[in-house]
Amino acid sequence: MVLSPSHNFQTFCPLLLFFIFSLSITSCSELTRQFWPKFWECDDTKGNFTQNSTYDLNLATAFSNFTSLSSSHLFSNLTIGGSHDDVTDIVYALYDCRNDLTFEKCHGCVEDATRNALDLCYRHPKEGIVIYEECMLRYANRMIFSNMELRPNYTNCAGVKLLLDGGQIEGGVRRNLDSLIDEATSESSSSRNFAVKNGSYIAQREFYFLVQCTPDLSRAQCKECLTDALNFTVESCASDSRLWGQIKRPSCQMRYDVEPFFNVSSDGLIPPTPSPPHISRQPLVAIGKLYFYLFVFIFSLL
Template sequence: MALKTLPIIMFTLLCLICNWKSSDGNDDSVFLAWKCNDSKGNYTENSPYHINLLNAFSNLTSLSISQTFANLSTSTDENDNTNKVYALYDCRKDLTLTTCHHCVVDATDNILHRCPSLEAIVMYEECVVRYANRPIVSIMEQIPYFSDCKFSIPDGGELSRIIKPIFTNLIDEAISNNSRLKYSAAKNEDYFEYQKVYCLLQCTPDITQQECKDCLTEAMNKTIDCANSSGMISYYIVPSCRMRYDVIRHFFNVSSSLPPMAMSSPPPFSPISNAAVQLRMFAKNTAR
């Protein structure tokens, strides 16, 4: 690379660092995308499905105080499978549980305002929340997807050269039986003399090792496309996995001392009261 190009890149990276919002150490959740599956049909306010969904979200937000992943199914009538709700969330394991909890709270509120569908997903930088009227746990899914490639800056092909080896090794690490955090890995690598690139990948812990590898391999192919275009920031998120690289320092914690997050069994289902449902509906209508 010509020496005259390097100062331009470094100046641009400095601008990105000063202006781009990082989620690490910040309780403000960063919304990325949402998808309502209208083909599955819609629910109406105060219907049995809507009440089951509110119950599911109430329990999931409680669970997010103590664990980074949880799933459950809810139904106020055991004999009514038509209105049964299946829901889950998955938080990034490099962030604090406080950040996870705030993201799940934001995500559940957001999707309730955006989607009257029987199935939907909302994606944040910090977490993913899903629900459906069908089982979604332990099923590897790669649609819908969210991808973004930001700030393409000529770099002489440097990102393209280093990104594939980094993520190839991280995939092997994430699915290894010796991995500290199940299906999750992160690493930083030198990118020019005074700059690093920060890389992270993760699968939901409910799928198999092979499914995790397949999901991340497809994500890597999309991520390499961004690196080939010299994109400085790349997102790729699907229901079962995510992949991310960024040139902003301290985007996430890659410390080897990061403790594993305990995965506890979900507590007994706690239905919310009709009064709580009405209060939430009042807040929703007032916000419109």
């Protein structure tokens, strides 16, 4: 029996609606996602673990604890596994949130990181790092606490630069970040290993600055990490008159920008004005796929 085209369309109409609804749900969830990993590195040269192994269970325990701890702590580190475990099964893990964030923001970022880390590192390496704008998550099968580490290195510079600035950005950025490093690592500093600054004008633009190290570092280690990061940031971004630049490492981070990005309202700092919603490329790609698959599906029914 041969069915008419209209009958075929009526048969597939419920399936078409379900297809559209499913893709719409996916696209909407992407649009409402708050936290996006900027960089990750999965180091399988240190070995791999298998699903449901002791290392896997220890890592899951660490991640579960971090989800709870991040509701009230901006930094935590844990060692999971003890004398009864083989040394190859011990997990050393930490997270570090940007010090200007609320506990709510920190918790949201850490929760996202713990949920997605093993999807990003899908080969299950025994060492990995995931870096967000708001937080950083690390785990390893070696001691990583109180060790200053400069690699891996995530650097990002503005696509826009100020032409013919006569080296003002390079000099101004270096001068301001250098003073912030001294402030963050000073023995008299009330906020150890962290400092922010605004109200500094370079080339007739107001700039904002932030430096931070993980709290487990000594002041000397923090200064060494940030000084190296400063040279890298100036060379990569500021020397080319880029209007913003940032560097994030396992042990420290720094950023300068012409837009307010930190959220500190004490010590005379002006709280940043809310930025307009930013829609990343990922949701736009998801929506584009929705319409593409919808077109192909409808065309196949004709």
